[in-house]
Amino acid sequence: MQEEPRQKAVIAGVELKGGGDFDYAMQELRNLADACYIEVVDQLSQKLERINPSHYIGTGKLDELKILLEAHEAEAVIFNDELSPSQIRNLEADLECAVMDRTMLILDIFAERAKTREAQLQVDVARLQYSLPRLVGLRASLSRQGGAGGAGFRNRGSGETKLELDRRRIEERITILQAELEKLVATRQNQRKKRKKNDVPVVCLVGYTNTGKSSLMNALLETYDPETTKQVYAHNMLFATLETSVRSIELPDNKSFLLTDTVGFVSQLPHHLVKAFRSTLEEVTEADLLIHVVDFAHEDYEKLIEVTNHTLQELGAENIPTVYAYNKCDLTEHPYPRVAGDSVYLSVKEKAGLDELVGKVKGEIFADYVTRDILIPFSEGRLVAYFNENANVLETSYEAEGTRLRLECRFADYERYKQHFVEMAGES
Known part of the structure; x- marks a missing residue:
């Protein structure tokens, strides 16, 4: 062709x-x-x-x-x-x-x-x-x-819309489109409310356009669910992703979080677009954690960070905890995978540094987890099943009085059920 x-x-x-x-x-x-x-x-x-x-x-x-x-x-x-x-x-x-x-x-x-x-x-x-x-x-x-x-x-000249369209007709068209858009926005907001109700942490990928956000999402999906068919579209071009994609990342220790891929940023993003994409960009402001993906191989990568931070500020998302993922380290001399403070140096292409990144994410969004040694009476067997499904059970043993679990669970779960089990002395 x-x-x-x-x-x-x-x-x-x-x-x-x-x-x-x-x-x-x-x-x-x-x-x-x-x-x-x-x-x-x-x-x-x-x-x-x-x-x-x-x-x-x-x-x-x-x-x-x-x-x-x-x-x-x-x-x-x-x-x-x-x-x-x-x-x-x-x-x-x-x-x-x-x-x-x-x-x-x-x-x-x-x-x-x-x-x-x-x-x-x-x-x-x-x-x-x-x-x-x-x-x-x-x-x-x-x-x-x-x-x-x-x-x-x-x-040009393909006659998509004639310039003779007068102001009134364009205004009418905007009204019709906005009404349809509002219905879709309402659906998205309901989905967000449901996610909040389920108490699952939301992690949002942000960054300049074409830094590898969608590729990172796919790499995490494939790492934690090799059978997945839920990959998102990823391509080496500006603004490859305009749709917000939400995927659940299921970790081996019974922890999970929702990962959201968003539209990439660029400097001087037109205010008409920011306004029109408000429902998509709202995903960012309601996240528990941001992963700021940086193209570390770009000669102006610091400028790309600046552009993204400025856009986050405009959206009112500048105070959300952030982990920096310095991607494309395979194209630089910088050693990787490596963690330094709130930064992780990695290569999505080589899937190097993903464990380190997830480790940082877990440290941020699962900070409310506690490790406990508990004894659950046999009469409360349903709790054993609950914790096996919703906590990270490190050790199980059976004693005369019931089932003993050493586990890592949400503090809220520990508080909710503590009257139904005995905490073993000397354990934290």
Whole structure:
């Protein structure tokens, strides 16, 4: 099958004084374009005190941009920030080419990756809300506004949704989609309530997009349940996972926890998307523990950590206990598996360091477990069965008065049933 020719684009950005790591932001924009099947042929940047309100960049740079577009025969310009409706209108008129901004690019990627009905609805709502104030000037750039399939420029003119859609019709569409989304959100919230009721700890995988979160989930599933058929989709690309997946990890010592895989983060995640994906992102805020997966082989891995921590802060999840999983150590010189404080250095690909990671997780989420030596009278035999199923029984022996168990159990279980057994003296 012959590969479709990639669209050519120039990326452009303004470096503001004290505006953060500009080089990193531009590299990230390049990666986002690549994920959208767009070939970046050149880059233009400008240092300014403030963004030009009419054209984003200054008039001199605008002329420079025209020359670059002509020289490379590029069909589009992608700007590093979210553009206002008037900026899009003015730039399209002056450059006579398609104009995209960072938000459009991310929305396009999400649209292509969305697989479940909920994710597709979330992306559609975000795209419609983004396009609403921009109807007048978007011309060809927004010809892809309709469905959730297909990215950016490749579908231009395919008639997914006509630009003639007026504001009223778009608003009506948003209302219909949001009503459907609310039903799915309610279902998800009910599932969360049930999980809380069952008192099973929830561990949430978070991190920058494409650090190996889904691969880590699969590796843990396969390690603790070799017969599993519940693997999640994992692929080496930005935003491979948009759906929240929840899997139960059953440990050999009768302990278990729920592991949640979430959408990856990226800097300047569009607020329309954050709003639309709120039900998915809520999973993070209600977790008992976060596993922050880091691509340790990435040259800017510290920046990726920063982006994720900033997003967690915005979600109100910055105070949840966190274990850092430094993945892809096999691509570095760093020794692994290794535990240092709240960090575990590992390689998901080689399944090296998984036991160490689970050890750290257990230390965090099963801190309320106690080890006891108890004697259960024969008349309370049901308790022996209960503890065999719900605790980690280390030793069993039979005495004249009943069954003696040395076990590790939840403190709550110990308190609930202690009047039915005798605790053996001198044991902790």
